[in-house]
Amino acid sequence: MVPRVLYEPPSAFKAGYAEDYVIGEVNEKYKDQYRVWIVREQDGFYALAAICTHLGCTPRWLPAESKFKCPCHGSGYHKDGVNFEGPTPRPLERLKITFTDDGQILVDRNIKFLYEKQEWSKPDSFLKYG
Numbered sequence: 001m002v003p004r005v006l007y008e009p010p011s012a013f014k015a016g017y018a019e020d021y022v023i024g025e026v027n028e029k030y031k032d033q034y035r036v037w038i039v040r041e042q043d044g045f046y047a048l049a050a051i052c053t054h055l056g057c058t059p060r061w062l063p064a065e066s067k068f069k070c071p072c073h074g075s076g077y078h079k080d081g082v083n084f085e086g087p088t089p090r091p092l093e094r095l096k097i098t099f100t101d102d103g104q105i106l107v108d109r110n111i112k113f114l115y116e117k118q119e120w121s122k123p124d125s126f127l128k129y130g
Contacts, residue, residue, distance in 0.1 A: 011110040017103060018129050021045070026061050026079065036095060036107055037061065037068075039079065045127040047095040047107045048081045054088040068092070082115065091115040096124045 013034055021027055021040040030036045035050040035058060048068075052059050057072040067084075068077040075086030082091045096111035105127065113125035120126070 012106060012108040014100060015047075015105040015107050018045070018105065026063070028061055030107070031058070031061075034107070034109060036109065038097075038105070038107065042130070044129045045097055045105065046080075046125065047097045049093040049095055049109070049112065051093070052088060053083070053090045053092060054086070059092075094120055094125045097127045098124055099127065 013030070015030060015038055018040075021038065023040050023042055025040060027038045027040070030038065031050050037048045037050055039046050039048065050058050052070040052072065052075050054070065054073055054075050057070050059068040059070040059075070059077065062069050066079050068079075068081075070076070070086065070088070073087050075083060075088035077083050077088070077092055081094065094113040094115075096108040096113075098106050100106045111124065113119035113122055
């Protein structure tokens with residue numbers, strides 16, 4: 001007999017300190033383990049789910065072209081996650097991103113913000129810094 005338990009990584013994880021990230025870059029450190037990209041901009045951070053909104057594949061970050069490209073059906077997303085090519089029906093999802101009490105970045109994959117519902121303007125969809 002085997003218990004009916006699904007072993008998955010925790011939904012929330014610490015992603016280091018703000019100083020660990022380079023302004024203007026997409027960080028792929030957590031793409032394989034958590035399917036998350038963390039993007040640092042001049043005024044803060046956002047976390048994108050590395051899941052294509054077409055069929056759930058994992059897109060690739062192409063730094064030379066400054067876009068995410070899904071290898072399955074050709075969907076393309078700008079650096080901010082907005083879709084612009086291929087069959088994808090909507091932008092990538094942003095994830096809750098905050099600071100912990102010890103100053104680290106905390107990403108919660110269970111709390112999602114959808115562009116098409118104007119949720120990217122909600123406080124936890126973008127982490128102001130600097």
